[in-house]
Amino acid sequence: xxxxxxxxxxxxxxxxxxxxxxxxxxxxxxxxxxxxxxxxxxxxxxxxxxxxxxxxxxxxxxxxxxxxxxxxxxxxxxxxxxxxxxxxxxxxxxxxxxxxxxxxxxxxxxxxxxxxxxxxxxxxxxxxxxxxxxxxxxxxxxxxxxxxxxxxxxxxxxxxxxxxxxxxxxxxxxxxxxxxxxxxxxxxxxxxxxxxxxxxxxxxxxxxxxxxxxxxxxxxxxxxxxxxxxxxxxxxxxxxxxxxxxxxxxxxxxxxxxxxxxxxxxxxxxxxxxxxxxxxxxxxxxxxxxxxxxxxxxxxxxxxxxxxxxxxxxxxxxxxxxxxxxxxxxxxxxxxxxxxxxxxxxxxxxxxxxxxxxxxxxxxxxxxxxxxxxxxxxxxxxxxxxxxxxxxxxxxxxxxxxxxxxxxxxxxxxxxxxxxxxxxxxxxxxxxxxxxxxxxxxxxxxxxxxxxxxxxxxxxxxxxxxxxxxxxxxxxxxxxxxxxxxxxxxxxxxxxxxxxxxxxxxxxxxxxxxxxxxxxxxxxxxxxxx
Numbered sequence: 001x002x003x004x005x006x007x008x009x010x011x012x013x014x015x016x017x018x019x020x021x022x023x024x025x026x027x028x029x030x031x032x033x034x035x036x037x038x039x040x041x042x043x044x045x046x047x048x049x050x051x052x053x054x055x056x057x058x059x060x061x062x063x064x065x066x067x068x069x070x071x072x073x074x075x076x077x078x079x080x081x082x083x084x085x086x087x088x089x090x091x092x093x094x095x096x097x098x099x100x101x102x103x104x105x106x107x108x109x110x111x112x113x114x115x116x117x118x119x120x121x122x123x124x125x126x127x128x129x130x131x132x133x134x135x136x137x138x139x140x141x142x143x144x145x146x147x148x149x150x151x152x153x154x155x156x157x158x159x160x161x162x163x164x165x166x167x168x169x170x171x172x173x174x175x176x177x178x179x180x181x182x183x184x185x186x187x188x189x190x191x192x193x194x195x196x197x198x199x200x201x202x203x204x205x206x207x208x209x210x211x212x213x214x215x216x217x218x219x220x221x222x223x224x225x226x227x228x229x230x231x232x233x234x235x236x237x238x239x240x241x242x243x244x245x246x247x248x249x250x251x252x253x254x255x256x257x258x259x260x261x262x263x264x265x266x267x268x269x270x271x272x273x274x275x276x277x278x279x280x281x282x283x284x285x286x287x288x289x290x291x292x293x294x295x296x297x298x299x300x301x302x303x304x305x306x307x308x309x310x311x312x313x314x315x316x317x318x319x320x321x322x323x324x325x326x327x328x329x330x331x332x333x334x335x336x337x338x339x340x341x342x343x344x345x346x347x348x349x350x351x352x353x354x355x356x357x358x359x360x361x362x363x364x365x366x367x368x369x370x371x372x373x374x375x376x377x378x379x380x381x382x383x384x385x386x387x388x389x390x391x392x393x394x395x396x397x398x399x400x401x402x403x404x405x406x407x408x409x410x411x412x413x414x415x416x417x418x419x420x421x422x423x424x425x426x427x428x429x430x431x432x433x434x435x436x437x438x439x440x441x442x443x444x445x446x447x448x449x450x451x452x453x454x455x456x457x458x459x460x461x462x463x464x465x466x467x468x469x470x471x472x473x474x475x476x477x478x479x480x481x482x483x484x485x486x487x488x489x490x491x492x493x494x495x496x497x498x499x500x501x502x503x504x505x506x507x508x509x510x511x512x513x514x515x516x517x518x519x520x521x522x523x524x525x526x527x528x529x530x
Contacts, residue, residue, distance in 0.1 A: 028078040034071035036152050038064050039109055043145035046138050056123050057134070062116050069113040072106040095230065098154035105147040112137075112144055202297045210291045212464045213284050216493035217274045236298035254292035263288065278494070340392050344368070347389035351375070354383075358390075367395040367417050372402055381408030391415045400446070401425040410435035417441055424448035424470065430455040438462055446470040454481055460495070461488030468496045 042064035049058050079102060083095060115137055122130030199207070214233055221228040231248055232238035240247055248259045263280050265272035272279065280288075291297075348358040348368070356379070357371040370390060372379045379387075380403035387397075391412050400422045409423075409432035419441050423432075429451035442463050453475045460469060469485060471477050476485065477499035485497045 024078055024081050028075060028082040031071055031078055032075040032152075032155065035068045035075055035106070035109060036148050038068035038071065039148045040145050042068060043141045046141055050135075050138055055131075057116070057120060062113075062120055065109065065113040065116050069106070069109040072109045076103050076106040094154055098151060101147060101154065102151040105144065105151050108140075108144040108147055112141055115140070199299060200297065202291070202294045203299045205287075205294075206291055206297055207299060208464075209287050212493075213280065213288065216465070217277075217280065221274075239298065249292055249296050251296040252293060254289040257292055260285070260289060260292065341366075343389040344393045347386040350386055351383075351390075354379070361395045365395075366393060368393050369396040370394050371396075371398040373398050373400040373422070375402070378403050381405055381411070384408040384411035387412045392417075394418055395441075396420045398422040399426060404428060406430075406432035406435065409433075412436075415439060420444045422446040423450050426450055429453070430459075433459045438464070440464060442466050444468045447474055447476075449473045452476055454484070457481070457484050457488050460485045463489075465493065466495060467493045468498065470498050472499050 042061050045058045045060050045064070080099065083099060119130050119134065119137060123134075218233050220226070222231045222233040227238075232241075233248075239249060244250070248257065250257045254260050259273075262271060262273040263285055267279050274280070351370070351372065352358055355374055355376045357369075357374075359369050361367040361369050368390065372387075378401070379399065384404070384407075387408075388411055391414065394415055395417050397415070397418060397420070401424070403426075404423075405427045406429055409428055414437065418439050420443060421439075422445075424446045425448065427450070428447075430453055433452065433456050436459075443465055444467060448470050449472075451474075452471070456476070460466060466489075471482065471485075476482065476497075482497040482499055486495050489495055
């Protein structure tokens, strides 16, 4: 069985020295590109020679195949070692196929190299048999090239998530509402309806206190796009997949759960999780323990990647959990309805005419990046209604140096997808921030020169995904105030508060040489008055 081989590899290499085996395995991404590139070039060269009806082997084929075969052997060995350390608990078919097809590909490349040596020698003698077998060699090389490509594709799936390439080449068709559908008010109303259901206290605790910890520290490597070690944590079905003995979380048994063991390891330990940064805070680990001991309740909530239109994301659900409800959507539930989109488009056209930059957040995103910092005339409270129409679809909002006040900001209303907000150089204060409420996805806010005071400390602590706050030239720009903001949140990502001690970028080039001083003779020879 593959898991037994993994255990054997790890135990043998553990005796070679600290982390030596893991270091050897991590050479795999560096080495593996050589056999892929060299092997495919060798195949392409031979088939180009065949199609152009040139006789004999290309002089490039033998050296290319030789280097490809040697590097393939090392890539296969390092790949097995790497999988044993990094994917030891992964029993997925993707990993198994990647391993065995990769091993088979190495064998094929070695065999092709040996065959190419023989053919080269025979063709040099003018042997008729060698000329006759040249076609068979090229077909075998083509099979080897396909095997190399398949192995590389499976490796990409392991690192970046299943369908990393195929989802781009063959995107799933989406059911777009037609113009006739938009004219049907009842249909649009049904699509924009979100049903809510009551949560138990433990489920509410998971969504408001535990899941934000996972989102900030775990989902990047164990989410929908990537499943390091075969572990996926963003859904209940995946977290509790397979045999219970293999689960990372054992409901009701926090002390026996591998997840708790990994997050409590010393940061110097290579198995400590998360692998980067300072690790989880003691209070965050305590919350995970409490959740597991309570039976690890995991409400079945629909999850969409940030920036995608549709059902409320887990971050939004975390904010809703405070009310004891969670968004549950049917098959046709759409968060951004046709009516909301139409109002946003009309507001965008008006703002664009004022010099406001309104553009999609990304090529395929329904969300917007709005920059009103150079509007003419400047954006003020009178424009709050236009911003309110945009609010449901805004991800980045720059209101820097605008004339907006607390009254205008209160009019804008809820921005469920907002990730970055700039209010620097404005008269916005504590009342304006309070009016915004909880912004479930907000990661960064710039308040440089704004009118905020220590009364807003609690507001920062209530933003579950907030990572960075700029408070330079405000009443919050004191060591005591910045510490209060940073310590005001019990869970979630680490909050960085940036004030007057903002580190400035240092020059990366050496200083210019100083101009040589003039000697006394030059000074004496200079005309008077110079």
